[in-house]
Amino acid sequence: MRTPFIIRLLSAMPRSGWIALAVFAAITLVVMPALHLWVPESSPFHVSTYVITLGGKILCYAIVALAMDLIWGYAGILSLGHGVFFALGGYVFGMYLMRQIGTDGSYQSLLPDFMVFLDWKELPWYWGVSDSFPLTLLLVLAVPALVAYVFGYFAFRSRIKGVYFSIITQALTFAAMLLFFRNETGFGGNNGFTDFKRILGHDITSPGMRVILFSLSALVLMLTLLLSRYLVTSKFGRVLAAIRDSESRVMFMGYNPLHYKLVIWALSAMLCGIAGALYVPQVGIINPSEMSPANSIEIAIWVAVGGRGTLIGPVIGAALVNLSKSYFTVAFPEYWLFFLGALFVGVTLWLPEGVVGLWKRIKARSAA
């Protein structure tokens, strides 16, 4: 007899996990939106615009961290180019946002300002579907996944592994950054896209839209977590972990690692793309610096800090590192990178399983 899918999904997480998820849902989908929209600013309970925007940003980063954990923690493939998939999702959605500006730009043209500036007379062909919201959403999923699939196909097929794979992913994101820096590429050169006005005709800076984007990010994060839980507890996840531990042994059992790696790799890229598309309307800008090699390395640091191979760890890691980043870059801007580097070295040396590992150790000690 087949076990119904819903039972499988429910059994993918222990009860405490479901309770934590419900609490998180209540806070991000109900409490925070209500406190932002309906509690007056004078009240100490008011949640400020700053908090909603920062929170939304961190939720997007947490999705990326989860996607990274799937590929690094569970498949043992360290990507140092995940920033490129995040940026691709962001750019695709940014194109839609640029088209939504309509004639409200500084040149009052139907074309985006940067195209007017370049003296272009019509939209390039690849901007073809950027007027359509549903098609844009489709591309947000398809473009990062497709780029990842093609790249992964050649890399995994040639059995490129370990540090070599990490290096070529760095090269990938660096090459993409250089490409997007060029004005002729048609994505606004080094300024990228900004000055967005509307989504589906609604003001992008209104409190209501802010809250929708924030809650949507939280919802996507929760769905990503559930999907990831399902994946890593399924047979697929066990095969993946087996590939990580001994690829050739898995092959002699009749599995083709190429397909397994490609599925998780493209899925991971797709999740990054979704995060990028949620991120851009909340921060109001996307430019090629999102593809800088350092950005992708930072993603790996979030995962390492939180604890790779634990799913919840990377979410915590993304939150911790980015909260300290927003504090540091205001308080001591010049020391942020040193702090980040020290954090990474410290975690690697003393906390190989990150914050989650530390928590487990403390719990084990208090139990003993």
Next chain:
Amino acid sequence: MSESQTLQEAWEDITPSFGHMLQPGLDTSHNVILYLEDISVSFDGFKALNKLNLTIDVGELRCIIGPNGAGKTTMMDVITGKTRPDTGTCFFGQTLDLTRMTEPQIAHAGIGRKFQKPTIFENHSVFENLELAMKTDKRAWVSLFAWLNSEGRDRISDTLKLIRLDGEADRQAGLLSHGQKQWLEIGMLLMQEPQLLLLDEPVAGMTDDETERTGELFKTLAGKHSLVVVEHDMAFIEQLGGKVTVLHEGSVLAEGNLATVQADPRVIEVYLGR
């Protein structure tokens, strides 16, 4: 590598399902399951295998012996697709040319291998190790939705009993003793339901008692399966009692029952001359 060959491989990667669905059933009409002829493999000019010839009959239990570096493991690498021979032919049954197949395809066709160094999945439980090995549809998208049914559970628990690990099912495999790991790997091999089993030093590191029980197990497997056992342990080979092939410097030095082979002056020289 020629271009058409690359395309062929690319095609197989895209269409894994066709790859193994179109695989014809194993044709053993001449009662031969494995047939190696004139196989040579060299590493940087060093000949690990030198015109090796070997024929294994259906249901046979064959022992391979030979000094260190004789090429025993390399021979298994060739059969399982890990190493491509420079020259020679290698057939599984009458029709399957192993030199043209990938490792997963060869595994699907019915050849299972136990490595010299036990390679179980240390981070998985004993049960999960057997589950991974079980003969089933192994394509990625099938695994995404796969759920173990009661039939599969039964098969795993039968195997657990056979390898005497039924008390350890949920234990992390990395925590087993060396002998238990060897048994687990044999169990994983059996879960694949292969027709031909290649066992590279299966009793290394086992206690005498464990070794003897392994011998009993292999003897019950022979007949239903064909077995190729590489071993250094002469008492174990004597217990198995099958035909013995002596490898030396990449080719067959002698073949026959253990007593005949041990009396062969060339074999004595190879073993004493070290």
